[in-house]
Amino acid sequence: xxxxxxxxxxxxxxxxxxxxxxxxxxxxxxxxxxxxxxxxxxxxxxxxxxxxxxxxxxxxxxxxxxxxxxxxxxxxxxxxxxxxxxxxxxxxxxxxxxxxxxxxxxxxxxxxxxxxx
Numbered sequence: 001x002x003x004x005x006x007x008x009x010x011x012x013x014x015x016x017x018x019x020x021x022x023x024x025x026x027x028x029x030x031x032x033x034x035x036x037x038x039x040x041x042x043x044x045x046x047x048x049x050x051x052x053x054x055x056x057x058x059x060x061x062x063x064x065x066x067x068x069x070x071x072x073x074x075x076x077x078x079x080x081x082x083x084x085x086x087x088x089x090x091x092x093x094x095x096x097x098x099x100x101x102x103x104x105x106x107x108x109x110x111x112x113x114x115x116x117x
Contacts, residue, residue, distance in 0.1 A: 001042045007074045011067055014040070031059030034066055041070075048073050 001010045014037060018028065028036075035058055038049045052058070052069065 001040050001045075003042055003044075007070045010040070011070070029059070030061070030063060033063050034058045034061050037063070037066060037070075044077075045070075045073070 001007075018033065021028075038052060038058070041049050048070070052061070052066070
């Protein structure tokens with residue numbers, strides 16, 4: 001996986017490679033495919049990779065379910081990064097200046113306005 005590559009692009013590339021190898025009579029078990037997919041994730045995905053490896057039997061874990069898990073993780077991670085980015089931006093922004101205008105009540109001008117009417 002390339003850094004900042006969407007998981008859908010990685011899955012497509014992975015599937016193309018596997019299908020190309022199948023044309024050369026290369027056979028893979030589901031477990032082997034799941035392991036290869038997990039190993040190809042970049043470092044940002046280590047927490048999810050370790051969670052899957054420790055909680056699931058990767059030898060029988062369906063590849064389609066792994067794809068769904070990866071897409072869900074990416075979506076949730078993107079939302080979290082966006083919220084973090086927005087909050088950091090707000091913190092780093094200098095406070096906005098607000099200008100308050102002082103109101104004056106000039107009796108002379110209000111009297112002349114009334115007499116002109």
